[in-house]
Amino acid sequence: MSYLYVLIGLVLLFVGGEILVRGATGLARRFGVSPLVIGAVIVGFGTSAPELITSVQAALSGSPGVAVGNVVGSNIANILLILGASAALAPVIVDPAAFRRDGTSLALAMLVMAGALAFLPMNRVTGAGLVLALFVYIGLTYWLDRRTRDAAAALHEREAGMVSPADGVALALVFTLGGLVLLLIGANRLVSGAVDIATALGVSEAVIGLTIVAVGTSLPELAASISAARKGEGDLAFGNIIGSNIFNGLGILGVAALVTPFEVPARLAGLDLLVMLAASGLLIAFATTGAKIDRREGGILLVLYAAYIAWLAWSGAV
Template identity: 45%
Template structure:
């Protein structure tokens, strides 16, 4: 029964996330909002709503490992799994100039996330600061793209155009609301089922968050990126992943910390230590995988002007390797000290 809950949660998250994005985009088009704004905000934020609702549900259940593991695992999955699969289907053409700004911002945001994890700084003021940074990023991106008509602007506009949604205002609203309900119900089933499975099998909740939950909440990005690559709009797939990773850190962790400040240490360290992990429930292996995934993305995207099929295969292989490390199939000494 528990496994059916998780499966049902994954299905509802996927269907609900897709409906929310398509309904919102349809309403935006009816209101004559530009494809640039749609791509920069609705698509990036919409595909991250499953992560947001899931993390809020998890933090409300005191399942901190699932809440934070969901964000960290989703960012890793977005690059290694989503982009890797998209590149294997069709090589992803890249425009280094278009990726320069958002790519550098993603690097900075990833470094910020690692620092917050290392120093365990998920307080309400920090959450407000993260949301402020997200607002500043969106404002700057919109103003810069409008003024210069840059390659980045074309990429963001294409992200909006790749979503086929022309339902009209009323139908679009109904679809968006239905999608939001589906996401909320799906997050509830996924988190509650994930907690039970972790306890029954003696698996860390963090591992559940980094794997099952993270992959499940990344399904909207997976579908969007694969469809974009299949249609030959591969730069959209890359832009979608970069934008989603920025939203995940600044938006999701920001909102979560504002609503319910939390710690990665303290009493919850018992769970981590019982699983052979560091005193922080996010281990050095997780941080290393996050840093490596961003490094590989920037390396492949900025050299050769495309992510080739073999490079996509490397990303997928790295994701398989990460799973092996998570489930202790490959022993790795801890770097973060206990206590």
Template identity: 45%
Template sequence: MLVALSIVAGLVLLVVGGELLVRGAASLAAAFKISPLVIGLTVVAFGTSAPELGVSLQASLSGNGDVAIGNVVGSNIINVLLILGVAAMVAPLVVSSQLIRKDVPLMIAASLAVWWMAADGALVRWEGAVMFASLLAYIVHSVIASRKENKLVQSEFEEYSSSITSKKDLLIQVAFLISGLILLGVGSNLLVNGATKVAVALGVSQLVIGLTVVAIGTSLPEMVTSVVASYRGQRDIAVGNVVGSNLFNILCVLSLTSLVSPKPIPVDPTAIEFDIPIMVAVALICFPVFATGHLVRRWEGGMLLVYYVAYSAIIVLAATASPLIGSLGPIVTYGVLPLTILTFAATFFVGRRK
């Protein structure tokens, strides 16, 4: 009972802390005349990725490296398949050309880099340093590129820039920021401890717990941000939040986790052979989905949700050693995947001709 309360309390604190951090950080950035585009792709994305950072750092320092790896990989998969899927089902999502030209290719490259780094069974400090340096380069590039923003992009973030009108408002946003960081720290500690105890009690690997319970819990801020943005009809905030969060999960969360860990972070062979390749495939599929008319349609969102259900089913069946796992794999490999690839390819070429 106490373990369940620990997990629930951790999830609640993560959601509240993530929301406070996003509000405070975005408002302060706007108050100090930081570009709206940078706010969307960096500050807001970092804020919604903060739960992943808190959980992964806590897991790494406590010796639960599989939870840290599973949390990032699972969160990136969930961000695209579940969160974008749900957001697109609420309303079709408009995708900016910049995301297609720059940010999605960077997300794909970062995912491939993690796969290559993890191939030897561990993530070491120099690899974390390379990823963190890449993050700094991405932020600097975003600041420079933001000078070319148009008025439509700027209007998407007016709610942040208009939230501070006095010193009192400034102090409130600072309080939001600090409170968010504190809640994220406490929430991540409760969630990791609870999830680890559940894994031990059920005999389920820490990797599976990280890929499911922890990953979903730490992805809730992205879910709330993207679904609300979709519901309100805000241009491409939902898509930019997900892409930016995936970049930060890899370049910030994994890099800092590798840098602070007292020893190399071990990567489970299952993650190398199955989960990380799925993360790469999910990143790759974003390009044709986003490029078809610069729009994520409802049926494409539904397809992403089908993939998430199939992925979750495979994880659960594999964890329980169910005999059904043998039949589900070929169905996905030889049925769902080829059909989806053909559908997206046809849609992509049709969209390019228009």
């Protein structure tokens, strides 16, 4: 039953995330919200909603390993697995002008996240600080987009165009509320099944959070990025991954700590956190050398993810 719970949870999270984004985007457009805000905020939040609900549910259930492992593992999977797979399908073109801003934001967000996990108690004060940092990022992004209308602003507007919004206020509300309900049910089933599997296999909850839960909650990013890559819009896949990782690192950890303070498992404040930072550094290095992430670099990312998963399997009982 535990594996069935995990499967049901993953399906509900994927469907719920997709419906929520369509509903929220439909409402936003209906009430005149600009494509800039839809692309930079609503799409980014929507694709990170499965991670958010799952991590909060795990924290409330007394499973901080799943809560934190989900965020750290999702950020690793977004770069090594999802970006790697997207680049392997088609080279991901990087706009240097857009990346100067978004890449800097990513680096700062990952450093803030890592510092909070490694050196601060995950209490409501820390949570509030992380959420405040996310609001600052969103506010600055919107202000700069409106003021400069640069390449990053154009990218955010195109991200809004990726979504097929629900038509009409009534349908958009149904999609939004229905998506939230599915996310809540899916997160509950996923966390419950994941904890039972960890117990049965004798591995730590952190490892389950870093693998099954993290990859599962990243399915919306995977679907969106693969779809964009197949359409020759790899820059959208790239922007989606950067935005998702920023939301994960600041928003999800922050909200989880605000809802209920929790202890960070020792292993997640160590090597796994360094892997996340190294993956972020590799993304920045690849993006700034050649203004694209080609198939060879995508293959390198995929091989590194396979090696990381193999290491987790070997060290799973720790």
